[in-house]
Amino acid sequence: MAESTSQEIIAQALGGSNEAIRFLVVQNQAFAYSVAYRFLGNSEDAEDIVQEAFIRLWKNLHKYNPEVKLTTWLYRIIANLCLDFLKSAYGRQRKNTVDVHPAVHHSIGSDELIQSNELNRWIQEAASGLTPKQKAVFILRDLEDLSVEEVCGILSMSAGNVKSNLYYARKQMSEKLKKYYQTSDKIRTI
Amino acid sequence: MNCSAFEKRIYLYRELTLAERKITDDHLSDCESCRAMAALLVQQQERIEKAKSIKPVINDPERLMRRIVATAARKDQPESQFDGIKSLLDHLFVRYAFSAISLLLITFLYIETHYEDRLRGVAKVEIRQGTILNTSNFIKMHLKSRQSKEKTVSISRYSYHRSERSTKTL
Known part of the structure; x- marks a missing residue:
């Protein structure tokens, strides 16, 4: 299964192969969770979104366009689900509930890991002050490293609109990060 | 172009074209406050890069996998007639x-x-x-008046004919 191309796996999944569907989930769930978590800052909500995203992917697999990458399609599903969630009354209520998440990264030392984890959590908190669209653009462009064209495709926005949202998001994040470093430097000096 | 016009370009430096970058770089070499702002942004971008290298991981991937497969299997079952109506009403x-x-x-x-x-x-x-x-009285009165009217008409007609005949004989 691992040797098959994604097109072949999709074809097998369309044919009703449970193994192919399982493989698609296993292959993409980590990445899907990472994106959803960055949007929502909460592991429970992120898991719910990932579950719904794969169900939608499964249901609409027959509409899949082979010219588009599967990950791009999954990005679109997750981004739309997260935006709907953030715009919903429940999502607005959950906006500030950022949980401390256990992240694993083997290439850096434990002190650095703690610092990076702390910064990551703080970025989540700072991003919760952005509008859903600004947040989406910031996550996809700055945290997921997608190109402007890809962001445009995923969010169905014009390049101008993406850049405008990105400008406001970066400006707000920069102001908040500046405050964060000022306070953390003060704590260190004490 | 003044500094406020360059602010947006500094924030969107990665998205600029080569020509736009050149214009911005020229301004940065001349303007100290914009240069300081750009330096701060670069520093923050580096911090974000470091933070983003840590990917959030699922607590229990196998459990999530089971949840997805179980939900998909439930949704894959044929819907009852009631479910169909319910989903229709949900639109x-x-x-x-x-x-x-x-x-x-x-x-x-x-x-x-x-x-x-x-x-x-x-x-x-x-x-x-x-x-x-008292409608019945009213109808009776109406009928009487009609009858009397008809009588007067016939009398008048008779008198008219009589007078005409008398003039002719004269």
Whole structure:
């Protein structure tokens, strides 16, 4: 299964192969969770979104366009689900509930890991002050490293609109990060 | 271009074209405050890069996998007739349509009851007038007057013919 191309796996999944569907989930769930978590800052909500995203992917697999990458399609599903969630009354209520998440990264030392984890959590908190669209653009462009064209495709926005949202998001994040470093430097000096 | 116009370009430096970058770089080499802002942004971008290298991981990937497969299997089952109706009613358009129909029905019922009240009011007046006028008497009087009118006409006609004949004989 691992040797098959994604097109072949999709074809097998369309044919009703449970193994192919399982493989698609296993292959993409980590990445899907990472994106959803960055949007929502909460592991429970992120898991719910990932579950719904794969169900939608499964249901609409027959509409899949082979010219588009599967990950791009999954990005679109997750981004739309997260935006709907953030715009919903429940999502607005959950906006500030950022949980401390256990992240694993083997290439850096434990002190650095703690610092990076702390910064990551703080970025989540700072991003919760952005509008859903600004947040989406910031996550996809700055945290997921997608190109402007890809962001445009995923969010169905014009390049101008993406850049405008990105400008406001970066400006707000920069102001908040500046405050964060000022306070953390003060704590260190004490 | 002044510094405020360059602010947006500094924030969107990665998205600029080569020509735009050149113009911005030229301004940065001349303007100290913009250079300081750009330096701060670069520093923050480096911090974000470091933070983003840590990917959030699922607590229990196998459990999530089981949840997805179980939900998909449940949703894959054929829907009952009731589920079909329920999902149809769940559409926003259907909800709005039902609301509009309900509103129309309420308006129609309101108008209808008020119109009937008005009709009943007229009927009441008619009945009251009828009892006072005593319709049967009225009809009798009307018939009498008609009959008397007809008699007068015939008499007048007779008198007219008689007078005409008398003039002719003269």
